Every structure is written in structure tokens, then in C-alpha cells.
Amino acid sequence: MLALRLWPHHRTLLAGLWVLVQLLxxxxxSGPHxxxxxxxxxEYARGIAEHGYFEPGHNLRYVLYPLFQSLWLWLGLGWPGIVAGQLAVSALATRAIxxxxxxxxxxxxxxxxxxxxxxxxxPDIQQFxxxxxxxxxxISLVALSFGAFTNIQNGWPRHWALLLLLLALTALARPxxxxxxxxxxxAGLDALRRRADPRPWRAALLGLALLAPLLWVALNHQLATFYLMDTYQRGELIFRYQLWAVHQAAPLKLPPPGTGPAARVFYFAVHNPVYLGRLMLGKLFVFVSYLKPHYSVAHRVLGVLLLWPSYWLAARGARRAGIWRPARVFLASxxxxxxxxxxxxxDDWDVRFLAPVLPVVFVLATLEVSNLVSITSHARPEG
Incomplete structure (x- = not known):
């Protein structure tokens, strides 16, 4: 069979396909989009490249990307240089997958x-x-973090250092x-919980309790420039899109002025539980279904036929005992x-928020497919 003859060269073929997709x-x-x-x-990147100025406020929550762009602008390579850099990191991410x-x-x-x-x-991964x-x-940093996480099984300090670096960079890429x-x-807490010695688990819980005030401050900082109450009042499932929206059955109870960003969400949830529940279920459907209102029928069919089964396979893979448990917890989380x-x-009108986590779905799904194929081949009677 042709597939068997090509299999020894599958990595070369995958590399060639990756190049072809980028060219397409x-x-x-027509180049950088x-x-x-x-x-x-x-604009932020130019400020960094030309003046070393890091703009405060909302844009600081995306600081890694303007910093990344500023390098190519400082080198005088402009938009093509930025895209070339993105392609280079994406190639490394593909290898990590x-x-x-x-x-x-x-x-x-x-x-x-x-x-x-x-x-x-x-298509909704590589196009970005x-x-x-x-x-x-x-997307590339999520994939690279996954690859680095699987490597800590070896226990070498350099593998842990690389993972921590990638996790820090990923946290700086988007809010x-x-x-x-x-x-x-x-995943680490789950591994500690399953140890015979309970002392590390208890120490971790104590550490979390001590860090709780700092984590609360960090959460409020991240939410400070997002106006969630406005989107809640508009009933939006997709940002600035009113045709798909949840309508109020009764006046909403809004948090009093001066309430902190995180506390506002909790207040709204406690006082408007049914309405917020409807909003959350609607957003869940919009996010995972791939049935965005602006998409063509072909695009939606692609999601239903390929992505929906992938969710089911990934859920099965996340429970598969034969896969290293910390990785399953990490990917599912x-x-x-x-x-x-x-x-x-x-959610957004396209899949900008779904695309970064699709790689973890595909990894879990393909691990489950591999397991099912292995079971089928072993169950097949000898001829």
C-alpha cells in the first residue's frame, strides 16, 4: 500500500505539509494580515522599539506580543519580520506537539x-x-508548554526550568x-494528593491559603479593564453581537458603585443566578459548538463532523488510565x-478564543484513537 511505503517518511511529509499550509x-x-x-x-510595539516605553493599562495585559513585535521592528524587518518570527515559533510548536x-x-x-x-x-489554527x-x-506557547510538560517525566532540572519559563511567557501573552x-x-496538586505521604499535599494547601490574598489582588488586576457588567446587561453571547443574546426576564440587580472587579462578578452571580446561568450556558454552546453565525455552512459542517467527535474522543482520552495522569489533568484543565x-x-465572533486550546483536544483525541486502534488490532482473530 502507498501509505505503508510513505510511513517511514511521515515526519518529512508533515513538515512539507506545514510549509504548504503556510504558503497557502x-x-x-497576500502576506501579513x-x-x-x-x-x-x-503602536505599542513601536513605542517599545523606539522609546522603550511600556504603555500601562489594558494593553499591558498583552505585553509579550508587542514586545515580540518590537524586536522585528527594531531590526527594521517590519511586518514580514513579525510574521517570519511567528512562523518560526509555530514550527517549534508543531514539533512540540x-x-x-x-x-x-x-x-x-x-x-x-x-x-x-x-x-x-x-484551518483555524495555522491561519493565525x-x-x-x-x-x-x-497558540504556539500553549503547544510548547504541552511539549515541555511531557518532558518533566525525566526529572531533569533543565526540563523544569524550560517549563517554568514557557508558562511565564504564556501568562504574559494574553490576559x-x-x-x-x-x-x-x-496537575501538580493532583499528583501530590495521590502520594502516600500526605505532608507535601498539606504543605501545598497551606501555601495556597497563604497566597490567597495575593491571588485575589492578581485576579482583580486582570479584570480591572474588562467591563463585564456591560456585556452581562446586554446579554451578549458574542461580543457586540445582539442577534444572539439572552434577554432579561426581570430587572437585573447590579453591584453597588465601588465594588471591586472580581467582587462585582460574585455579586451579580448571587443576585441574578438564573439569568447568569442562561448566559453561561449560551456562551458554552457558542464557544464549543463551532456554529458561529458568520460562518459558512461548509465551515459549520466541518466543525460538526470533525470537531464534535474530537471532543468525545478527548473526554475518553482524559480518563484513559494508560496515559500519564499529570498530562491528562494538565490537558483537560x-x-x-x-x-x-x-x-x-x-466569546468572539470567530474562534480566536477556541483555537489556542484546540491542540489539547486533538492530542487527547488522537491518544484515544490510538488506543482504540490498538484494542481493535489485538482483538482481531488471527487468520
């Missing part, structure tokens, strides 16, 4: 190849490499970038934490 998107967008939020990132999945699959290359193929071929937006860097570090922390954030905030 370059042609589609400037869109809605690109202006503010580029392959290697990380292979580690979790006990060295088997089938699952690694399938996860990498999904990462390369899914041409966008002058944070998504390309954020929600902390979810990757939080997912790693949850990345997706669930991102989903929770969208349910409490608001």
Missing part, C-alpha cells in the same frame, strides 16, 4: 503523527500565523494566558479553564 495562507492574505486589533499592538504526543503514547508514532496532522491541517494578533504566539500555568499547578473563562466573560 500567505497567498490567501492586518485586522481589527492589529493597530494597537503595532509531535514529540509530546509521542511521549504520552509510549513512543508510538501513529498518535503523534495524527495529532500533528490535526494541528497543521485545522499570518495575522498581526496575539493568537499565533499564544487568560495564566490558565496554562494554573492547569500545570492543578487547559481546555476546561479556558471554557470557564469564556462562560464568565464573552
Amino acid at each position: 495562507f500567505w497567498r490567501k492574505f 492586518f485586522v481589527n486589533d492589529s493597530a494597537r499592538y503595532l 509531535y514529540r509530546g504526543t509521542r511521549r504520552l503514547a509510549a513512543g508510538h508514532r501513529g498518535a503523534a503523527a495524527l495529532a500533528t496532522l490535526a494541528f497543521i491541517a485545522w 500565523n499570518l495575522f498581526l494578533l496575539t493568537e499565533s504566539l499564544f 487568560n494566558g495564566f490558565v496554562v500555568g494554573l492547569a500545570a499547578a492543578l 487547559v481546555f476546561l479553564l479556558q471554557t470557564a473563562i469564556i462562560m464568565l466573560t464573552v
Whole structure:
């Protein structure tokens, strides 16, 4: 069979496919793609490159991306240099998906190849490499963090150092970038909880209790420039899109003036539980369904036929005992934490918020596919 003859060269073929996909998107967008939020990132980057000025306020929550852009602007390479840098990091991320999945699959290359193929071929992931937006860097950092996380099984200090560095960079890429570090922390807590010696687990809980005030301050800082009450009052499931909205059945009880950002959300939840519940369920559907109102029928069908089964397979993979448990907790937590954030905030008209966590879905799904194929092949009677 042709597939068997090509299999020894599958990594070369995947690399070639990755290059082809980038060229196709370059042609589609005629080079670097400037869109809605690109202006503010580029303006911030120019301020860093020319004056070393880091703008305070909302944009500081995305500081890594303007800093990344400023390097290429300082070198005089402009937009093509920025995109070239994004492509280079994406290439490393693609390798991390392959290697990380292979580690979790006990060295088997089938699952690694399938996860990498999904990462390369899914159009709403690779296209962001041409966008002058944070998504390309954020997606790549999520993938690189995954690869680094699977490598700490070896226990070498350099692997831990690389993971911590990548988690810090991911947290600086977007306001929600902390979810990757939080997912790693949850995986670590789960590992401590399952130890025979309970003392490390208790020490970790004590540390969390002591850090709680600092974490509360950090949460308020992140939420300070997001006007969630406005989106709640408008009933938005998608930002600034009123055709899909939840309408109030009764006047809403809003937090009093002076209430902190995080406390406002808690106040609203306590006093408007049914309305907020409807909002959150609506946002959950919009976020995971892939049925965005602006998408073509073909785009929606693609999501239903391929992405929905991937969710089911990923859920099964997350419970598969044969996969290293900390990685399962990490991957599942990345997706669930991102989903929770969208349910409490608001989704976008496209999949900018879903694309960064699709790699973890594809990894878990392909690990489950690999397991099912292995079970089927072992169950097949000898001829």
C-alpha cells in the first residue's frame, strides 16, 4: 500500500505539509494580515522599539506580543519580520506537539503523527500565523508548554526550568494566558494528593491559603479593564453581537458603585443566578459548538463532523488510565479553564478564543484513537 511505503517518511511529509499550509495562507492574505486589533499592538510595539516605553493599562495585559513585535521592528524587518518570527515559533510548536504526543503514547508514532496532522491541517489554527494578533504566539506557547510538560517525566532540572519559563511567557501573552500555568499547578496538586505521604499535599494547601490574598489582588488586576457588567446587561453571547443574546426576564440587580472587579462578578452571580446561568450556558454552546453565525455552512459542517467527535474522543482520552495522569489533568484543565473563562466573560465572533486550546483536544483525541486502534488490532482473530 502507498501509505505503508510513505510511513517511514511521515515526519518529512508533515513538515512539507506545514510549509504548504503556510504558503497557502500567505497567498490567501497576500502576506501579513492586518485586522481589527492589529493597530494597537503595532503602536505599542513601536513605542517599545523606539522609546522603550511600556504603555500601562489594558494593553499591558498583552505585553509579550508587542514586545515580540518590537524586536522585528527594531531590526527594521517590519511586518514580514513579525510574521517570519511567528512562523518560526509555530514550527517549534508543531514539533512540540509531535514529540509530546509521542511521549504520552509510549513512543508510538501513529498518535503523534495524527495529532500533528490535526494541528497543521485545522484551518483555524495555522491561519493565525499570518495575522498581526496575539493568537499565533499564544497558540504556539500553549503547544510548547504541552511539549515541555511531557518532558518533566525525566526529572531533569533543565526540563523544569524550560517549563517554568514557557508558562511565564504564556501568562504574559494574553490576559487568560495564566490558565496554562494554573492547569500545570492543578496537575501538580493532583499528583501530590495521590502520594502516600500526605505532608507535601498539606504543605501545598497551606501555601495556597497563604497566597490567597495575593491571588485575589492578581485576579482583580486582570479584570480591572474588562467591563463585564456591560456585556452581562446586554446579554451578549458574542461580543457586540445582539442577534444572539439572552434577554432579561426581570430587572437585573447590579453591584453597588465601588465594588471591586472580581467582587462585582460574585455579586451579580448571587443576585441574578438564573439569568447568569442562561448566559453561561449560551456562551458554552457558542464557544464549543463551532456554529458561529458568520460562518459558512461548509465551515459549520466541518466543525460538526470533525470537531464534535474530537471532543468525545478527548473526554475518553482524559480518563484513559494508560496515559500519564499529570498530562491528562494538565490537558483537560487547559481546555476546561479556558471554557470557564469564556462562560464568565464573552466569546468572539470567530474562534480566536477556541483555537489556542484546540491542540489539547486533538492530542487527547488522537491518544484515544490510538488506543482504540490498538484494542481493535489485538482483538482481531488471527487468520
